[in-house]
Structure formats: C-alpha cells, structure tokens
Amino acid sequence: MEYLKELNDPQRAAASHLEGPMMVIAGAGSGKTRVLTYRIAHLIDNGVDPFNILALTFTNKAAKEMKERIANMIGGHEARNIWMGTFHSIFARILRSEYDKIGYPSNFTIYDTQDSKSLLKTIIKEMGLDDKLYKTNIVYGRISSAKNNLISPQAYLKNVEIVSEDQSNARPKMGDIYLEYAKRCYRAGAMDFDDLLFITNVLLKKHPDVLLKYQEKFKYILVDEYQDTNYSQYLIVKRLAARYENLCVVGDDAQSIYAFRGANIQNILNFKRDYPDYKLYKLEQNYRSTQTIVDAANSIIDNNRDQIKKDVWTSNPEGDKIRVVRTYSDNEEGKFVANDIFESKNNLQASDNDFAILYRTNAQSRSMEEALRKLNIPYKIYGGLSFYQRKEIKDLLAYFRLAANPKDEEAFKRIVNYPKRGIGNTTIDKLTIGANNAGASLWNAACNPAEFGVQLSSGVFNKLQQFTLMMKSFASKLDNTKAFELADEIAKVSGIYKELYADKTPEGVARYENIQELLNGIQEFTDNESTDEKIVTLPDFLIDVALLTDADNESEEDKDKVTLMTIHSAKGLEFPYVYIVGLEENLFPSQLSISTRSELEEERRLFYVAVTRAEKKCTLSYATSRYRWGQLSQCEPSRFIEEIDSRFLDTSLTNQEKSPMHLGDDDFDFGGFNGGQKKKQPTYLDKYKNQSQKYSKKSSSTGTSAPSKPNFGVPKNLKKVSGTTKAAKVDVSKVIPGVQVMHDRFGKGKVLTVEDGKATVFFPSHGQKQLLLQFAKLEVL
Numbered sequence: 001m002e003y004l005k006e007l008n009d010p011q012r013a014a015a016s017h018l019e020g021p022m023m024v025i026a027g028a029g030s031g032k033t034r035v036l037t038y039r040i041a042h043l044i045d046n047g048v049d050p051f052n053i054l055a056l057t058f059t060n061k062a063a064k065e066m067k068e069r070i071a072n073m074i075g076g077h078e079a080r081n082i083w084m085g086t087f088h089s090i091f092a093r094i095l096r097s098e099y100d101k102i103g104y105p106s107n108f109t110i111y112d113t114q115d116s117k118s119l120l121k122t123i124i125k126e127m128g129l130d131d132k133l134y135k136t137n138i139v140y141g142r143i144s145s146a147k148n149n150l151i152s153p154q155a156y157l158k159n160v161e162i163v164s165e166d167q168s169n170a171r172p173k174m175g176d177i178y179l180e181y182a183k184r185c186y187r188a189g190a191m192d193f194d195d196l197l198f199i200t201n202v203l204l205k206k207h208p209d210v211l212l213k214y215q216e217k218f219k220y221i222l223v224d225e226y227q228d229t230n231y232s233q234y235l236i237v238k239r240l241a242a243r244y245e246n247l248c249v250v251g252d253d254a255q256s257i258y259a260f261r262g263a264n265i266q267n268i269l270n271f272k273r274d275y276p277d278y279k280l281y282k283l284e285q286n287y288r289s290t291q292t293i294v295d296a297a298n299s300i301i302d303n304n305r306d307q308i309k310k311d312v313w314t315s316n317p318e319g320d321k322i323r324v325v326r327t328y329s330d331n332e333e334g335k336f337v338a339n340d341i342f343e344s345k346n347n348l349q350a351s352d353n354d355f356a357i358l359y360r361t362n363a364q365s366r367s368m369e370e371a372l373r374k375l376n377i378p379y380k381i382y383g384g385l386s387f388y389q390r391k392e393i394k395d396l397l398a399y400f401r402l403a404a405n406p407k408d409e410e411a412f413k414r415i416v417n418y419p420k421r422g423i424g425n426t427t428i429d430k431l432t433i434g435a436n437n438a439g440a441s442l443w444n445a446a447c448n449p450a451e452f453g454v455q456l457s458s459g460v461f462n463k464l465q466q467f468t469l470m471m472k473s474f475a476s477k478l479d480n481t482k483a484f485e486l487a488d489e490i491a492k493v494s495g496i497y498k499e500l501y502a503d504k505t506p507e508g509v510a511r512y513e514n515i516q517e518l519l520n521g522i523q524e525f526t527d528n529e530s531t532d533e534k535i536v537t538l539p540d541f542l543i544d545v546a547l548l549t550d551a552d553n554e555s556e557e558d559k560d561k562v563t564l565m566t567i568h569s570a571k572g573l574e575f576p577y578v579y580i581v582g583l584e585e586n587l588f589p590s591q592l593s594i595s596t597r598s599e600l601e602e603e604r605r606l607f608y609v610a611v612t613r614a615e616k617k618c619t620l621s622y623a624t625s626r627y628r629w630g631q632l633s634q635c636e637p638s639r640f641i642e643e644i645d646s647r648f649l650d651t652s653l654t655n656q657e658k659s660p661m662h663l664g665d666d667d668f669d670f671g672g673f674n675g676g677q678k679k680k681q682p683t684y685l686d687k688y689k690n691q692s693q694k695y696s697k698k699s700s701s702t703g704t705s706a707p708s709k710p711n712f713g714v715p716k717n718l719k720k721v722s723g724t725t726k727a728a729k730v731d732v733s734k735v736i737p738g739v740q741v742m743h744d745r746f747g748k749g750k751v752l753t754v755e756d757g758k759a760t761v762f763f764p765s766h767g768q769k770q771l772l773l774q775f776a777k778l779e780v781l
C-alpha cells in the first residue's frame with residue numbers, strides 16, 4: 001500500500017484505522033478529506049467490499065473527486081461501487097427503492113425550494129392569511145427547521161413552546177400551514193429537500209427490517225464535514241451505524257457555518273457520549289496554506305470563546321502578507337480585484353482557475369462580474385440563477401415530472417397551459433377547489449372533472465382532455481424508453497420546441513439553445529449510466545437532476561475560469577489566490593448576525609473558512625460606500641480585519657488619497673489595454689500605487705509618516721476634496737446633507753449624503769443621482 005506513504009504519521013494512523021468508531025478533529029487544510037479518501041482505499045485493500053462502504057460528502061462534486069482519486073489508487077472497477085454522495089442524494093436513492101414502505105409513488109417528485117415556496121404561497125392564500133406577516137421565506141424556514149429537528153406537523157401543533165413562540169410572533173397559524181403543506185406534498189407524491197432526511201428517519205425507525213438491511217449493507221460509514229450535519233442527518237448516521245459501529249467522522253468545529261440551517265456543532269461533542277470507546281485523531285499540520293495565512297487564520301479563530309483548542313502549523317513557506325485593500329465603492333472594489341487578477345496572471349504565470357473571489361452574499365457578485373467582463377477575464381459563478389432554475393428548463397422538466405408522477409401539483413400548474421392551450425386560471429381554480437374538497441390530486445380532477453363537481457364548457461373540457469391524454473401517452477413510455485428519446489419526444493409533442501424556436505429575439509434563441517443543452521445533458525447521462533442490463537429512464541434522470549448543486553454542474557469549459565462564490569459554498573475547497581471582498585460592518589459580519597455572541601462567532605467561523613481557502617495569497621477588501629437595497633450607504637471596515645494580528649497584514653493599500661480615476665465608474669475604461677495593444681496603459685493598480693506613494697511622500701514631508709496601522713475609521717474626505725477643487729462652481733464644504741442645490745442639467749435638488757467627494761442628490765425631476773463634487777457644476781441655494 002504505497003499510497004499510505006503520501007500521508008504524515010497521524011494521518012496514516014487515522015487512515016489505517018480499520019474497525020470501530022473514530023473521529024478526526026482538525027483545523028482547515030490539515031488533510032481530513034485526504035484521510036477519508038485514503039482510508040476508503042485502505043479498507044478496500046484490506047478486503048472490505050466497496051458495496052459495504054457509504055461515504056457522505058458535502059457536495060456531489062466532492063464525492064466525484066474522491067471517487068476519481070480512489071480509482072487512481074486502487075482501480076476504477078472497485079471505486080465505482082462505493083456508495084458516495086451527499087446525504088440528500090444517497091437517501092433519495094434509498095427512498096426510491098423503498099417507496100412502497102412509506103406510501104409514496106416510486107417516481108415521487110423532489111420539490112425544489114421554488115416549488116416548496118410556491119406551494120406555501122398557495123396555501124397561505126387559500127387560508128386567507130396575511131402574506132406580509134406569513135412571508136413565504138419565514139414560513140419555509142420555520143417548517144424546514146422543524147423537519148430537521150424531526151418535529152412532525154402533529155408534534156408541532158402540540159408543542160406548547162413552539163406554539164407560544166409563534167403566537168408571540170403574531171403567527172399563530174404556522175402549525176396549521178405546516179400540516180396543510182405536509183398533506184399537500186404527500187398528496188402530490190412529492191418530498192421537499194428536508195423530507196428526504198425526515199422520511200428516511202421515519203423509514204428506518206418504523207421498519208426494523210429495512211434498517212437491518214441497510215445496517216448490513218453499509219458496514220462502513222464515513223462522513224466528511226461532520227460539523228455541519230443537522231439533527232436529522234446525525235440520527236440517520238447513528239441508526240445506520242448502530243450495528244457495526246464502523247463509523248468515521250471528520251470535521252472541524254471552527255468551520256461550522258450552517259447553524260442557520262439547523263447544523264448542530266453538538267454532534268461533534270456527542271460523539272464521545274454515543275461511542276465511548278471511540279478513537280480520536282488530531283491532525284495539526286496544514287499542507288494547504290502559507291505560514292502567514294495559517295497564523296492569520298489562527299489569530300482570527302482565537303477570538304471565539306466556543307472552540308476546541310487546536311494547534312495548527314505548517315512547514316510551508318512564510319509567503320506574502322495578507323493585503324488589505326480599501327476602495328471607495330463596490331464598483332471600484334470590483335475593478336481593483338479584476339485588475340489585480342489580470343496583473344497577477346501575467347506576473348505569476350497563473351491561470352484563471354487559480355483565483356477565487358469569495359463574498360458573504362450573492363448580490364455582491366454584480367460589481368465583480370462587471371469588472372471581470374470589462375477585462376475579458378473568464379469567470380464562473382456559483383449560486384446565481386443556475387441552469388436548472390431557468391424558466392424554460394423548469395418548464396420542460398415539469399413535463400418530465402408530471403409524466404413520471406401525475407400527482408405532482410406544482411408541475412401540473414406550471415404546464416397545463418404552457419405552451420398556451422386555452423386552459424385558463426378560472427379552470428385551474430375550479431379544478432383546485434374540486435380536488436381540495438375531495439382530498440384528491442389536481443390531476444385526478446383534471447382527468448374526470450365532472451366526478452369532482454367541476455363544470456366546464458365542452459371546449460375547455462376537450463382541451464383539458466387532449467392535455468391529459470398527451471401526458472398519459474408520455475407516462476406509458478417511461479419504463480421502456482431511453483431517457484433521451486422520451487425527453488426529445490416530449491419537447492416536440494408538448495409544443496415547447498416550436499414555441500421557443502419561433503422566438504427569434506436573442507433571449508428566445510438563448511432559451512432554445514438551453515433546451516438543446518438540457519437534451520444534450522440527458523443524452524450524456526443516458527450514455528454514461530446505461531448498462532447492458534438496464535436502460536436509463538427519465539425518472540432516473542429526474543432524481544439526479546433534482547439533487548444537483550451548482551458545483552456539481554461544472555462543464556469542461558468551466559474548468560479554467562475564475563471562481564466566484566459565497567463563502568458558504570467554498571467549504572472544503574482550495575485556491576492559490578483568494579480575494580475576500582466586502583469586508584464591511586453590517587455586510588460581513590452580517591447585520592442580521594451581530595446581536596448575539598453565538599451568531600457573531602458563527603460569522604467569525606465563516607471568515608475563518610474564507611481565509612483558509614487560500615493557498616498562496618489572500619487579499620481582503622472593503623469599500624467605504626456601497627449600494628445596498630437601492631441606497632448608497634457608507635460603510636466601515638469589518639471588525640474582523642482588526643482582529644487579525646497586524647503582523648500578518650499589509651495595509652499599504654488602505655491609505656490612498658483620492659485620485660481622479662476614483663471619480664465615476666465610466667470615466668475609466670479598461671477596454672484598450674485588454675485588446676492586445678502594444679503599449680500597456682497604466683492600470684488601475686499602477687495608479688493606485690502611485691497615489692499611495694505620493695501619499696506617503698507627502699506625509700513624510702510634513703513630518704508625519706504614513707501610519708503603519710491602518711486607519712479603520714471612515715475617511716474624512718471632504719476636507720481633502722475641498723483642497724483640490726478647482727472646477728466646481730461652489731465651495732464643496734457647503735455641500736452637506738440637507739442643503740438645496742442647483743445643477744446645470746438636473747435642476748433643483750436636495751443633498752442626501754456626501755462622502756469621498758461624491759454627493760448623492762435627489763432631483764425631483766430626475767430622481768437620485770450621484771455626483772462628483774470635483775466636477776459637478778453645483779450651486780448651493
């Protein structure tokens with residue numbers, strides 16, 4: 001077993017552990033995932049049947065990579081048979097084969113978040129509740145957390161504590177919504193994401209024979225990122241492992257970042273209680289990052305009170321300090337990052353996929369994307385509107401879903417009149433009432449409206465019948481037609497192809513191409529997964545697609561691109577160069593997470609996760625102003641920057657004075673030098689650097705050296721600006737919030753804010769504008 005030599009001593013000890021419960025608790029980058037991978041290879045080499053191994057990962061992509069790695073070590077044939085994937089995808093597969101025990105159709109639908117929320121909206125409306133109070137997101141979150149704590153609707157309604165909490169939040173009907181939602185999902189033969197785990201728990205609890213079968217099957221269970229498992233997942237693992245106790249979990253309490261989704265750090269602490277004779281392995285050497293990054297990350301997490309103490313060190317080179325960059329707006333932050341990537345690529349001979357930009361919230365990607373696009377830097381973005389969330393894709397998938405499971409209410413509503421076939425909302429409302437009264441599915445009511453007391457004109461009745469007949473014909477082919485063939489037929493017969501083909505606008509053409517792309521994907525899936533014994537059907541594809549995450553969906557051409565993602569989705573990943581942007585108070589840490597210590601500690605762990613993704617270089621940036629919710633707001637640097645030991649920081653880019661190119665986003669165009677022109681134009685960074693040098697010179701000439709510790713206060717630029725103002729008509733120091741001004745083009749307006757030489761002014765005739773005081777011809781009235 002040559003490969004064990006590729007591990008250090010403690011790693012090797014953990015990877016060679018064969019029987020009995022074990023836990024690896026260790027800091028980021030210390031090789032936990034590596035140990036898990038090597039241990040699986042080692043188990044198989046020691047005679048364990050791959051069929052008896054279950055490995056649970058955080059993304060399907062991680063599972064795929066692990067499988068490839070194992071295949072390289074011990075051969076692809078063995079690796080293929082390991083059960084490896086996310087909790088959701090593994091247990092969806094199991095539920096699908098045990099469907100009869102739980103009263104679901106074999107082709108049950110998996111509702112995505114959008115389906116769930118749409119159903120909740122319908123229910124809230126039907127119950128006549130105020131949708132401003134019962135916001136779908138809140139209701140969805142509440143139900144999700146109940147399910148992840150294994151609280152059924154019935155138990156929810158009986159739980160005095162929960163009910164009184166809802167009452168004090170003026171949402172006393174929450175339990176009733178939950179009950180109705182659960183009924184409607186069941187009636188539709190659908191499970192939401194949380195159901196996949198909830199119902200697995202029910203299955204394992206109520207059917208000892210099924211439990212025994214899977215205990216025997218999964219004699220060896222391994223879980224990565226154990227710190228982020230919720231109660232429901234914890235219990236599934238506990239049940240399955242109860243017979244053999246060959247359970248291996250790896251995790252890092254300092255990286256627990258999903259408490260808001262029910263993850264429970266307690267699971268790590270409970271391990272000792274559940275398996276008193278477990279073996280604990282600690283890994284301390286970090287192989288991923290430079291010394292500076294490791295030490296800086298340690299200094300961050302030291303600020304948390306609740307943590308298991310760890311010594312993490314590395315023998316990697318010291319590396320560059322962590323740069324802190326201040327910019328004046330989110331757009332400039334984007335330009336800085338894009339330009340820095342552009343330059344680093346040239347200077348360091350790095351490729352695009354060596355870079356990652358991480359942010360706290362998805363909305364922050366906009367300014368990054370714009371700047372990257374201007375420099376023609378290819379990027380991929382995770383967590384935006386993913387391919388499978390696009391309307392045209394969801395429409396066609398809804399046809400597949402309804403064919404596989406006619407009870408699927410959300411799919412039915414989506415396509416019964418798409419493409420338009422003259423079945424209007426009134427008809428759907430009538431069918432819904434008929435179905436609800438009888439506790440039946442919409443589909444049943446649609447097939448026999450009269451039986452459900454639904455009166456329809458003969459015209460509408462005929463159209464409805466054509467629709468149900470078409471769907472029945474698709475359904476009849478499900479089991480014996482290859483996924484791709486049936487998918488193609490449905491796209492044609494349903495009229496979707498024709499509808500999209502007719503639209504020659506660029507958006508229409510893109511939608512048509514997307515449909516073709518989906519069909520290509522199905523073709524590939526059919527080819528890859530088919531064996532001599534078994535053809536791959538559309539329901540097989542559906543279950544796969546419902547559980548895909550963005551990261552799983554990476555195509556070949558996406559491989560060499562800059563990665564943009566939220567920190568949450570960066571868990572477990574690593575990149576040579578990492579930019580963590582938007583390090584501002586109220587953004588990171590998030591405004592919603594600073595009221596209690598435990599929330600703040602979770603934000604800090606998130607920051608720890610972000611910094612520890614970096615291998616060679618980590619850059620932190622913040623803007624002093626940013627548009628949020630349509631408003632320009634002033635920002636202060638995040639407290640997290642100050643928490644890093646200043647020995648590890650390079651703050652030379654936080655002390656610039658204003659320079660002209662900071663003024664206005666359109667004044668500065670990168671287009672030229674990216675087009676391969678011979679003469680390289682000065683880049684943003686060049687100018688930035690010059691400005692910075694100028695600043696230090698100026699400071700020293702007046703006897704004050706540039707501060708070595710960054711100035712974390714909001715800069716008071718008004719004075720500086722007034723010193724340099726020549727073009728403006730007015731003494732800018734008089735431009736302060738509240739005063740009336742006159743502008744050449746926009747007329748009379750009122751100043752709302754002034755910061756960094758920019759004023760936000762409201763003009764009744766033109767709306768809100770941002771003006772550069774240095775240039776704007778303003779007159780104070």
Ligand SMILES: Nc1ncnc2c1ncn2[C@@H]1O[C@H](COP(=O)(O)OP(=O)(O)OP(=O)(O)O)[C@@H](O)[C@H]1O
Nearest residue numbers: 006007008027028029030031032033034287288572
């Ligand atoms: N003994 C080793 N020799 C060489 N490289 C190693 C060794 N151990 C780990 N690495 C490398 O270090 C990096 C980090 O390892 P890994 O991803 O397994 O860490 P981790 O503890 O799972 O990190 P995280 O907490 O971020 O999930 C990987 O690139 C891995 O291949």
Ligand SMILES: [Mg+2]
Nearest residue numbers: 032033034572
């Ligand atoms: Mg890992």
